[in-house]
Amino acid sequence: MRAALVKYSGRRLNNHEAVWFDTPFSRTLEDYYNTGDICVYDSTLRVVDYSEGLSLNIDEPVTEEGVRRVKERCDFILLRGSNYIHEAMDWGHFPAWVEALDLPVLCIGVGAQAETERPIALPPEGRRLWQMIAERTQIGVRGAFSAETLHRNGIHNLEIVGCPSIFRARDRDMTLRHAPGGPRRVTFSLRREVGSTYAVDPAAFIATQKRIIAKLDLSSDLYLSCHGEPEEKAFFFRSPRHMERATAKLVAENWFDEVTGARLKALYESRLYYVGAPGDYDVYAPQFDAALGYRVHAVLPAVATGVPGVLFSYDTRSRELAETFDLPIYSPAEFERQTLADALAPARFARFQQLFPERYDRMKSFIERNGVQTRM
Incomplete structure (x- = not known):
C-alpha cells in the first residue's frame, strides 16, 4: 500500500x-x-x-x-x-x-x-x-x-x-513499571502556550501550573520538559543572548515571579529537557518513575514506554483521552490534595492495564x- x-x-x-x-x-x-x-x-x-x-x-x-x-x-x-x-x-x-x-x-x-x-x-x-x-x-x-x-x-x-x-x-504486552513506595524521579511537561480554546481561564491555568511545579520540586526529584516554546529552548541550548531575552520576557509575563521565580529559573538552568524529536523522548521518558504535566503528547508517549502517566484536566482533549484509555486525570485542585504516591498509586492504573491489550x-x-x- x-x-x-x-x-x-x-x-x-x-x-x-x-x-x-x-x-x-x-x-x-x-x-x-x-x-x-x-x-x-x-x-x-x-x-x-x-x-x-x-x-x-x-x-x-x-x-x-x-x-x-x-x-x-x-x-x-x-x-x-x-x-x-x-x-x-x-x-x-x-x-x-x-x-x-x-x-x-x-x-x-x-x-x-x-x-x-x-x-x-x-x-x-x-x-x-x-x-x-x-x-x-x-x-x-x-x-x-x-x-x-x-x-x-x-x-x-x-x-x-x-x-x-x-x-x-x-508492544501489546506493555506493562507499567511502578516504583516501590511511589514515584521519586518525575518528569513534568510544561505548557505556557495556551489560549481560550484550551482553557477557560488562561491566567489561572498558568498560575496553577507554577504552583504545582513548586510543590513537586519539594516532594520529588523533578525534571521539566519543554515542547516548542522558544524561551525554554533558549535555556536548553544555553544560548547566552537568547537566555537574557527569554529571562526578561518570562519576568515581564510573571512566569518568573517573586514567589516561585527563582526556583523555577534554577530548574530551567539545570533540569530542563527539550523534546526535539519523538524518538529522543522515547530515550528520555523511561528514565523516570512517572510522567505528568500539561502536554498530552508527553504523557502518552511516556506511558507507551511503561512509565505511569497522569493527565491534568484542563481541556476537552486531555479529559477525552483519559476517559478513552482509563488513565488517571485530575483537576489541579484534586492533584494538590493528594500525595504524589497516592495520585500515582498502581490501583489507579488497574483498569488501564487490564484493557490495554x-x-x-x-x-x-x-x-x-x-x-x-x-x-x-
Missing part, C-alpha cells in the same frame, strides 16, 4: 520515523512549533505499514497533473490525527482533493477541540469534508466527545480508537479493516 500524506508535521527520516522540518538552527531556537503534532505524525507512521509515501500539500489547488501523479503513486490518503473538529478549522483545498482523488482516507486519532465539552456546529465545508471521508472510510476518533460532535453534525461512520501515540512502541487490538483491527496493513 502506498500513502498520500496529508497534514504531515515535519519530515520523514524513513517510512516510520519523523522529525521537525530541516530548518536552520536559528529558526529551531527562535520559532515556536508544537512538538505534539510531530509526535502524533511519528506515532502514526510507526503503526501504519506502507511501502511508499508521497506528501500532498492541500494548500495547493487541485490540478489534473497533481491528481494523475497521486493516483498513479498512491492507494490511500493518510491524514495525521489532530484537533481538526472545531468551528475555525481551515481545510484549504483538501475537500477538492478528496473529491478529485476518490481514494480512501485513513485518519486515526482525530478529535474535537473546545475549552469545555460544548456543542460544536461545524461550518458547511467541515461537514462536507467529514461526510466525504465517512463515505470512503471509517473515521477513527480519539474519544466520546469527538464521536458525539461528529454525530451531532450528521457524520456517523466512525469508531473510537484513541490516539496512536500510546501505541507507538507497538484489547484497545491495542482495536486500533490494529480498525486500521486493517479500512484496507491498510499495520506494524502492530
Whole structure:
C-alpha cells in the first residue's frame, strides 16, 4: 500500500520515523512549533505499514497533473490525527482533493477541540469534508466527545480508537513499571502556550501550573520538559543572548515571579529537557518513575514506554483521552490534595492495564479493516 500524506508535521527520516522540518538552527531556537503534532505524525507512521509515501500539500489547488501523479503513486490518503473538529478549522483545498482523488482516507486519532465539552456546529465545508471521508472510510476518533460532535453534525461512520501515540512502541504486552513506595524521579511537561480554546481561564491555568511545579520540586526529584516554546529552548541550548531575552520576557509575563521565580529559573538552568524529536523522548521518558504535566503528547508517549502517566484536566482533549484509555486525570485542585504516591498509586492504573491489550487490538483491527496493513 502506498500513502498520500496529508497534514504531515515535519519530515520523514524513513517510512516510520519523523522529525521537525530541516530548518536552520536559528529558526529551531527562535520559532515556536508544537512538538505534539510531530509526535502524533511519528506515532502514526510507526503503526501504519506502507511501502511508499508521497506528501500532498492541500494548500495547493487541485490540478489534473497533481491528481494523475497521486493516483498513479498512491492507494490511500493518510491524514495525521489532530484537533481538526472545531468551528475555525481551515481545510484549504483538501475537500477538492478528496473529491478529485476518490481514494480512501485513513485518519486515526482525530478529535474535537473546545475549552469545555460544548456543542460544536461545524461550518458547511467541515461537514462536507467529514461526510466525504465517512463515505470512503471509517473515521477513527480519539474519544466520546469527538464521536458525539461528529454525530451531532450528521457524520456517523466512525469508531473510537484513541490516539496512536500510546501505541507507538507497538508492544501489546506493555506493562507499567511502578516504583516501590511511589514515584521519586518525575518528569513534568510544561505548557505556557495556551489560549481560550484550551482553557477557560488562561491566567489561572498558568498560575496553577507554577504552583504545582513548586510543590513537586519539594516532594520529588523533578525534571521539566519543554515542547516548542522558544524561551525554554533558549535555556536548553544555553544560548547566552537568547537566555537574557527569554529571562526578561518570562519576568515581564510573571512566569518568573517573586514567589516561585527563582526556583523555577534554577530548574530551567539545570533540569530542563527539550523534546526535539519523538524518538529522543522515547530515550528520555523511561528514565523516570512517572510522567505528568500539561502536554498530552508527553504523557502518552511516556506511558507507551511503561512509565505511569497522569493527565491534568484542563481541556476537552486531555479529559477525552483519559476517559478513552482509563488513565488517571485530575483537576489541579484534586492533584494538590493528594500525595504524589497516592495520585500515582498502581490501583489507579488497574483498569488501564487490564484493557490495554484489547484497545491495542482495536486500533490494529480498525486500521486493517479500512484496507491498510499495520506494524502492530
